[in-house]
Amino acid sequence: MTASPYLETKNIQYVIDTAELVLNSSKDRRAGSVGEEQAQHIFMNELKKFCDETHEEQFRTHPGAGTLAEKVLCALLTLCVFLFYSAVNTGSVFTASIILLTSLVIFCIFSYKFIFDGTKLDFITPAKMSKNLSGVRYSRGETLNRVVLVARSDAPQSMRAHLNGSKSPFILSVCSLIGNTILFCSGLLFLFSGAPQKTGFFTFLSIICLGFVPFYIMSIFLINNHKVASGISSSIIPSSILLSVIKQLHDNSFRYEKTEICCLIVGSEYSSRAGAYNFAKKHKRLYKDIPTVFIPLEEITTSRKLSVFFKDGSGTKGSSEVASVIGEAAENLNINIQKETSLLGSSSYTPFAKNDFPACSLGTSKKHISKTISANSDKLQNVSRKAIADVGGLIIETLNYYDG
Numbered sequence: 001m002t003a004s005p006y007l008e009t010k011n012i013q014y015v016i017d018t019a020e021l022v023l024n025s026s027k028d029r030r031a032g033s034v035g036e037e038q039a040q041h042i043f044m045n046e047l048k049k050f051c052d053e054t055h056e057e058q059f060r061t062h063p064g065a066g067t068l069a070e071k072v073l074c075a076l077l078t079l080c081v082f083l084f085y086s087a088v089n090t091g092s093v094f095t096a097s098i099i100l101l102t103s104l105v106i107f108c109i110f111s112y113k114f115i116f117d118g119t120k121l122d123f124i125t126p127a128k129m130s131k132n133l134s135g136v137r138y139s140r141g142e143t144l145n146r147v148v149l150v151a152r153s154d155a156p157q158s159m160r161a162h163l164n165g166s167k168s169p170f171i172l173s174v175c176s177l178i179g180n181t182i183l184f185c186s187g188l189l190f191l192f193s194g195a196p197q198k199t200g201f202f203t204f205l206s207i208i209c210l211g212f213v214p215f216y217i218m219s220i221f222l223i224n225n226h227k228v229a230s231g232i233s234s235s236i237i238p239s240s241i242l243l244s245v246i247k248q249l250h251d252n253s254f255r256y257e258k259t260e261i262c263c264l265i266v267g268s269e270y271s272s273r274a275g276a277y278n279f280a281k282k283h284k285r286l287y288k289d290i291p292t293v294f295i296p297l298e299e300i301t302t303s304r305k306l307s308v309f310f311k312d313g314s315g316t317k318g319s320s321e322v323a324s325v326i327g328e329a330a331e332n333l334n335i336n337i338q339k340e341t342s343l344l345g346s347s348s349y350t351p352f353a354k355n356d357f358p359a360c361s362l363g364t365s366k367k368h369i370s371k372t373i374s375a376n377s378d379k380l381q382n383v384s385r386k387a388i389a390d391v392g393g394l395i396i397e398t399l400n401y402y403d404g
Contacts, residue, residue, distance in 0.1 A: 002400040007392030015240040031063035031271035032128025050250040051135030059278040061271040062122035074216040085206040091197030103184040130267035140255040148262040150296035151238035152272035179212030238297030259403040276351035296348030298363030303390035307340035310360035312347035319358035329397035
């Protein structure tokens with residue numbers, strides 16, 4: 001039993017209306033804020049209208065822990081570079097040893113936090129409470145499959161738009177890793193050479209290390225520094241689209257024959273990742289009762305450059321099978337879609353993939369997110385209705401594939 005793979009006109013308008021209601025009711029939706037709670041209240045009221053069963057689950061999050069950790073590491077790295085320059089001029093073995101140890105610690109902490117998604121360091125920022133919202137629409141007959149559609153409660157009305165837009169944090173992080181590696185190798189070579197004083201070779205190496213300092217300083221001041229967009233954030237659209245799909249199924253009294261449809265809305269901004277991890281870990285055993293896939297939606301600004309993400313910058317792999325199903329559904333609807341490696345730490349599917357669920361994300365290609373929405377946009381009417389219709393239809397067609 002399949003549904004027509006298109007989003008009805010009234011439900012396209014519903015996406016705009018719901019997003020506008022959230023924007024007008026809660027201006028600041030930062031993790032753990034009153035605004036986030038107000039947005040979640042609106043989403044929950046909508047879920048209750050269209051789902052057979054709904055749940056709210058609180059979880060603890062540490063907003064900004066990753067950003068603060070990276071800023072501190074970059075500050076330490078800047079200090080180490082100047083200390084190395086001093087050690088080369090004085091021939092100090094002690095200073096070079098301290099630099100070597102600190103550089104190694106910086107690399108270990110960065111790898112733990114940003115490559116392996118470590119959470120033990122999150123205590124560096126105050127804890128706040130957020131919520132996961134979930135709704136279920138049962139299948140008509142015996143449930144043999146489950147598809148969980150995931151979105152977030154949105155972020156504040158702002159965008160990261162410095163330098164290379166959404167790529168700038170990734171570029172700065174990579175430069176910091178390269179610079180730290182060069183510093184470590186230079187310090188190690190300096191010690192093995194007997195810490196010679198003011199030699200041309202090591203002076204040259206210290207100058208190379210100094211060349212990375214501007215990147216560390218930019219990381220300190222620019223990572224997570226937002227360019228305000230007064231009316232729209234590109235991540236509010238996915239939440240509203242998921243609701244519109246569930247609404248359309250409800251309005252048409254439609255149920256898939258053997259597929260249970262779940263809608264999960266995690267927290268805003270930083271808490272969205274923590275919420276996804278919390279949900280995946282909490283329901284890992286329960287959701288193994290039948291084959292379950294997770295399809296999170298990332299930012300959506302245009303349907304011309306849609307991508308599926310199933311491998312993030314840290315090497316975490318999602319499910320290429322899920323990506324293939326979405327790709328087949330897109331091909332059936334003549335929608336252009338491409339596979340893309342996501343940026344370091346940005347993939348929404350990662351928390352589910354790391355808990356052994358087949359998952360991949362769907363969203364606009366990272367190359368086009370910050371180029372599509374103007375930072376001066378103040379009306380949701382500027383959002384492409386075609387993008388809403390295409391993504392809504394693509395979700396429905398993907399559900400058809402799983403039920404078939």
